[in-house]
Amino acid sequence: xxxxxxxxxxxxxxxxxxxxxxxxxxxxxxxxxxxxxxxxxxxxxxxxxxxxxxxxxxxxxxxxxxxxxxxxxxxxxxxxxxxxxxxxxxxxxxxxxxxxxxxxxxxxxxxxxxxxxxxxxxxxxxxxxxxxxxxxxxxxxxxxxxxxxxxxxxxxxxxxxxxxxxxxxxxxxxxxxxxxxxxxxxxxxxxxxxxxx
Numbered sequence: 001x002x003x004x005x006x007x008x009x010x011x012x013x014x015x016x017x018x019x020x021x022x023x024x025x026x027x028x029x030x031x032x033x034x035x036x037x038x039x040x041x042x043x044x045x046x047x048x049x050x051x052x053x054x055x056x057x058x059x060x061x062x063x064x065x066x067x068x069x070x071x072x073x074x075x076x077x078x079x080x081x082x083x084x085x086x087x088x089x090x091x092x093x094x095x096x097x098x099x100x101x102x103x104x105x106x107x108x109x110x111x112x113x114x115x116x117x118x119x120x121x122x123x124x125x126x127x128x129x130x131x132x133x134x135x136x137x138x139x140x141x142x143x144x145x146x147x148x149x150x151x152x153x154x155x156x157x158x159x160x161x162x163x164x165x166x167x168x169x170x171x172x173x174x175x176x177x178x179x180x181x182x183x184x185x186x187x188x189x190x191x192x193x194x195x196x197x
Contacts, residue, residue, distance in 0.1 A: 003143055006171050009037045013044035021104035022055045022096070023047070024143075026089055028135045028166070029126045034080050036166060036175075042078045046089075049074065057102035061093040091125040108145050114153030117145075133157050137167035 003018045007027065016023045023043035030039035047055055049071050060068070068090060072082035079085040093102075100106040107124070111117040114136065121132035137157035139145035151158035157165050163177040 007040035114150035
């Protein structure tokens with residue numbers, strides 16, 4: 001894996017995401033309840049605070065939980081909820097150590113079908129179906145991981161030029177389109193909720 005992603009909108013953080021499968025997974029895990037750039041900058045911040053240029057699942061899984069939570073809580077915090085996210089990241093890394101010998105790329109390497117890959121991603125701690133579909137779309141659209149039926153397994157996120165998620169962000173222009181789509185979805189959900197009341 002060595003591509004240029006533009007999710008953190010920060011050259012160093014994006015370079016790490018493009019070369020490190022674990023950093024990409026951790027960024028996806030962090031992508032909730034905070035701006036996307038903040039979430040995807042998180043892996044680089046964690047690596048920097050650990051004094052390394054990449055993330056290591058074995059090291060994070062074995063880290064003392066309170067010390068790891070403190071590391072994420074340092075200002076600027078890695079996430080709005082650094083304590084709970086530290087726990088989730090450690091759970092993800094422990095799962096990767098247990099099931100994939102700590103190799104995040106093994107989650108998608110040599111998987112024959114999109115359906116099988118979606119199942120593997122959805123089994124990761126902190127990844128529900130939607131997050132798994134978005135990450136599958138990111139793998140297919142930007143990281144060249146395209147098992148048979150990957151677009152179908154990713155659902156609407158797999159559609160070409162859909163601008164629905166991080167999978168479609170390749171620079172500032174597409175970021176604006178994805179943001180606009182998310183605003184439309186929020187407004188529609190709000191309107192539906194109001195009409196039900």
